[in-house]
Amino acid sequence: MSEAEAIDRAKQGDAVCFELLYGLHKRRVYSLCLRMTGNTAEAEDLTQEAFLQLYRKIATFRGESAFSTWLHRLAVNVVLMHLRKKGLPEVSLEETMEPQQEDGPRKDIGARDNVLAGSIDRVNLERAIESLPPGYRIIFVLHDIEGYEHNEIAEMMGCSIGNSKSQLHKARMKLRDLLKTSRAEKAAKR
Amino acid sequence: MNCAEFQKVLPYIIESGGNAEEEAHLRECDVCSDLVQDLRYIAEQAKLLLPMHDPSPKVWDGIQENLQREGLAKPARARGRLLGFPSLPSLSIFLLLFAAAAVGFGLLK
Numbered sequence: 001m002s003e004a005e006a007i008d009r010a011k012q013g014d015a016v017c018f019e020l021l022y023g024l025h026k027r028r029v030y031s032l033c034l035r036m037t038g039n040t041a042e043a044e045d046l047t048q049e050a051f052l053q054l055y056r057k058i059a060t061f062r063g064e065s066a067f068s069t070w071l072h073r074l075a076v077n078v079v080l081m082h083l084r085k086k087g088l089p090e091v092s093l094e095e096t097m098e099p100q101q102e103d104g105p106r107k108d109i110g111a112r113d114n115v116l117a118g119s120i121d122r123v124n125l126e127r128a129i130e131s132l133p134p135g136y137r138i139i140f141v142l143h144d145i146e147g148y149e150h151n152e153i154a155e156m157m158g159c160s161i162g163n164s165k166s167q168l169h170k171a172r173m174k175l176r177d178l179l180k181t182s183r184a185e186k187a188a189k190r
Numbered sequence: 191m192n193c194a195e196f197q198k199v200l201p202y203i204i205e206s207g208g209n210a211e212e213e214a215h216l217r218e219c220d221v222c223s224d225l226v227q228d229l230r231y232i233a234e235q236a237k238l239l240l241p242m243h244d245p246s247p248k249v250w251d252g253i254q255e256n257l258q259r260e261g262l263a264k265p266a267r268a269r270g271r272l273l274g275f276p277s278l279p280s281l282s283i284f285l286l287l288f289a290a291a292a293v294g295f296g297l298l299k
Contacts, residue, residue, distance in 0.1 A: 015257075022250060030249070031241030047245045048252045055257060116228045120235050122242075129236075144236035169201035172229045179232070 007067055011059050018058075022051055025068065029075045035141045036079045038130045046082055050075040076142065080156060083134070116176065119183055128178040136171035143168050191215045196222050204229055 001017075003024065009017035029050050034043035053074055061070055129137060129145075142148045142156075143164070150164040157164070196203075196215045203212055204226065216223055 013262075019250075022253070026249070027244050028241045030245040031243050034243055044245050044249050048249050048256070051249075051253050052256050055253075055262060115224050115231070117231050120231070122239060125232075125235055125239065126242075140236070144233050145239050147237070165201050165205060169204065169229075172204075172232050175232050176225075176228050 003067065007058070007061065010055075011061070018055060021054070025071055026051075028068070029071065032072065032075055032141070032146065033079055035126075035129060035145065036076075036138055037083075038134075038137060042082070046075075046079050049082075050078045053078060072146070076146075076148075076156060080138075083138070116179055116183075120179055124179060124182055125175075128175050128182065131178060132171055132174055136167055136174055139164055139167040140171035140175070144172075193219060193222055197225070200226070200229075204233075 001020070003021070006017040006020045006024075010021055026047065030043060030047045033046040033050070034040065037043050037046065050071075054071060057074070061067065129140065132140060138157075139153060142153050143150065148156075150161045150168075153159075153164045154161045191211050191214070193215075196212060196219070199208070199212065200222075202208075203216075207213075208216065216226060
């Protein structure tokens with residue numbers, strides 16, 4: 001059975017086809033939730049909530065975008081709603097493009113170090129992303145991993161495009177620091 | 191242009207490239223050049239990250255329980271099945287009984 005057929009049948013309440021769709025998309029949805037929250041238990045709860053919403057809303061899927069894109073957006077909204085309820089900082093609406101004292105790019109001025117190229121593996125990067133502050137992590141995951149544009153992120157998060165760009169830049173700067181620290185620690189152990 | 195001025199506009203440069211003055215600074219300054227190279231490298235590596243994790247089976251169990259509670263799906267006959275298909279053990283038992291009956295019928299005949 002093709003995915004399109006499974007979607008059509010799931011729209012009519014066919015639970016077996018819904019289970020099939022769950023099997024096809026659970027990994028991507030769960031990975032998204034896990035990367036955005038950095039917490040396994042929360043990610044599982046949110047994956048469950050995303051698929052429950054899918055079951056309730058699948059009849060409204062009109063095929064204007066790919067099903068995976070539509071489901072992905074639904075899952076992102078579930079996570080963002082959860083984070084809002086929790087009161088976690090996403091993106092400060094007042095934030096400007098001015099670099100902050102504690103994590104702005106100025107600290108790099110005059111300090112040459114080896115470039116990262118070739119030294120990052122997947123595990124290190126995943127770990128570094130996990131340890132980003134929530135606001136930075138969400139923007140980084142949405143833009144650099146999931147491929148959303150700044151205008152889409154701004155719309156989803158209710159912030160300006162400039163703000164989204166600023167947060168992304170700070171997230172990458174923070175990641176650079178984390179990855180360099182991790183590399184230095186590894187080198188020291190050898 | 192100095193490093194501080196360059197790094198102030200760096201978020202824009204990374205996105206859409208810099209003007210002539212910014213590009214000139216990038217060519218001349220190793221520190222800023224390394225920084226831009228690192229940030230681009232991080233973004234490239236992030237794009238290569240694939241969904242690697244599967245949720246535990248309890249997520250699907252939770253979905254089933256919720257759908258049943260809301261009356262959106264019929265109660266499952268066996269753990270792990272929503273509805274529709276029989277579970278694997280019950281199917282095996284049915285096939286065994288069917289085979290035994292067929293053999294028995296063949297012997298009687």
